[in-house]
Amino acid sequence: MFKNKSGKVNPDTTDTLIGVGTVLEGTLKSQAGIRIEGTVVGDIVSSGDVIIGESGRAQSNIAARNLMLGGQLDGNAEVTGKLTICATGVLNGNISVGSLIIEAGGAFNGSSKMAAATKQETSAVKQEKPAS
Numbered sequence: 001m002f003k004n005k006s007g008k009v010n011p012d013t014t015d016t017l018i019g020v021g022t023v024l025e026g027t028l029k030s031q032a033g034i035r036i037e038g039t040v041v042g043d044i045v046s047s048g049d050v051i052i053g054e055s056g057r058a059q060s061n062i063a064a065r066n067l068m069l070g071g072q073l074d075g076n077a078e079v080t081g082k083l084t085i086c087a088t089g090v091l092n093g094n095i096s097v098g099s100l101i102i103e104a105g106g107a108f109n110g111s112s113k114m115a116a117a118t119k120q121e122t123s124a125v126k127q128e129k130p131a132s
Helices: 119-128
Strands: 014-018 024-025 028-030 033-036 038-041 044-046 049-052 057-059 062-064 064-070 073-076 078-087 091-094 095-102 107-109 112-114
Touching: 014 028, 028 033, 044 049, 049 062, 062 064, 064 073, 078 091
Parallel strands: 014 033, 024 038, 028 044, 033 049, 038 057, 044 062, 049 064, 057 073, 062 078, 064 078, 073 091, 078 095, 091 107, 095 112
Antiparallel strands: none
């Protein structure tokens, strides 16, 4: 009755919400996006985006396309796209990211590694540069 007939999951949608007052212990895997307003203790793997809201807490290692951090993450993050640490966000751990944004007030305690740009990203940058 509720099944997606195509069987494909859109990674641009958020299909999982961990609400305020909820504690999840264990590994969380999703092909779509995840929003955390409660607490997760365990690894998080998503083909989409992971959002940790202001009330969200995670003691996790996270692998995702993009990560927006408004709450607290104690653990490592491997993000192929963009990691944004909002003004209320705190990240205690090491990161490997495509790009990193830390808003004023956000905190990052750890080491960072910038992943090499993919060929497609490199081509897009080359095309944007004006000819000299």
